[in-house]
Amino acid sequence: MAWPYCRGGETTMLKHMIGAALALGVSAGAAWADWAPSGPIKLWIGFGAGGETDTLGRLIGKEMSDATGWTVVVENKPGGGGIAMFTQLATVPADGQTIGMGVSMPVLVNLTVRADQVPFTLDSFDYLASVASAQLAIVARKDAPFDDLAGLLDHAASSDGALVGFDAKPQELLLNVLNKDGGALRPVSMKSSAELVQNLLGGHLDAAFNAGTHIPYLDSGELKMIASANAGRHSYAPDTPTVREQGYDIYVDPVFYIAAPAGLGDDVQSVLSDALLAAMNADTVRDAIQNALHTEPSGDGPEATRAMMDDGMKNVATLFGK
Incomplete structure (x- = not known):
């Protein structure tokens, strides 16, 4: 019509x-x-x-x-x-x-x-x-010994590496950029945001990408956000800087x-x-x-x-x- x-x-x-x-x-x-x-x-x-x-x-x-x-x-x-x-x-x-x-x-x-x-x-x-x-975040457990990407990379370097979960190829590629100068982040492929959160809470991952399933756990205090993987900050976490703001000119948007x-x-x-x-x-x-x-x-x-x-x-x- x-x-x-x-x-x-x-x-x-x-x-x-x-x-x-x-x-x-x-x-x-x-x-x-x-x-x-x-x-x-x-x-x-x-x-x-x-x-x-x-x-x-x-x-x-x-x-x-x-x-x-x-x-x-x-x-x-x-x-x-x-x-x-x-x-x-x-x-x-x-x-x-x-x-x-x-x-x-x-x-x-x-x-x-x-x-x-x-x-x-x-x-x-x-x-x-x-x-x-x-909106794509990088998150960790609340008690993780780091609060940002620099801390995550330092933690990985001082241990046997850090396991970081992802569920899409561009996320893995972003990790490769973070590892470019000899970082020890170890990508772990999973099927969904829900699986990533479950493994993060269970202690099987040091950090993980997530596209929304993590938000209730930020509110409950079980998880913390260490970076926005997008070009801009997230509306629900305006104080958390982006990957770009933390020194890496890259994003997944x-x-x-x-x-x-x-x-x-x-x-x-x-x-x-x-x-x-x-x-x-x-x-x-x-x-x-x-x-x-x-x-x-x-x-x-x-x-x-x-x-x-x-x-x-x-x-x-x-x-x-x-």
Whole structure:
């Protein structure tokens, strides 16, 4: 369903959308230009049903549909950490009728380590919005004899090494960077944040990466956070410095983002971006992001989202020693 063309309905809807745009601090005049979709908008999700990307994408699609009157159809296209979806997205017409939601790190890693096998580049897309960043911490037991990365490295050097748990390849690569000058951190692969916390509390690990399961244990005093592995500090731990702030110019920043095939007109990109940002500001989406990722919506539009991907490429190249 496109914009209602009945004059009264159009005026009411425009007022509603302009109000949402202004609440986000965007330009109402630029946001609601002359473009409207000619039919249903397809929102492709680069992962299977039931995960965080799927849940957030469906909520965003619903809020976008409710606010604009457009029909937004959400479809799952899993495979390769979003690579399958983005491969297909790069080939469809740049008419604003098809957009896709994925996570930055799998895309950036593939473009870094096997660019010749990936049938798209960053320039294959126009970027619409960043949804939020998954906050990744490095944590230890409360009684661990260190409180920061320097202390962890010293502890590892003065013993037989320190076992540090991880559940994704970029985390292991970050540990390799920390070990670059002869560190003795010993990566231990596990399957999930929950398994990492269990082994940390059980004394089987000296430290571990974690993406949220650890937070109740920070509150209870059983665990402490020694670093944010993201580019910025965490909202729930604003006093804990990042890995970068502790002397290592590296981070792991999985960002949920939405893109379209390259070639959108400026008016199309602007309308889609502002509609998405308005949807992310809805209470249901904000609550879901807070519950799933323990953070707020990013609020980043096209330019900031593209810059995030460009900076991420440089960072991933450093992770892989390129």
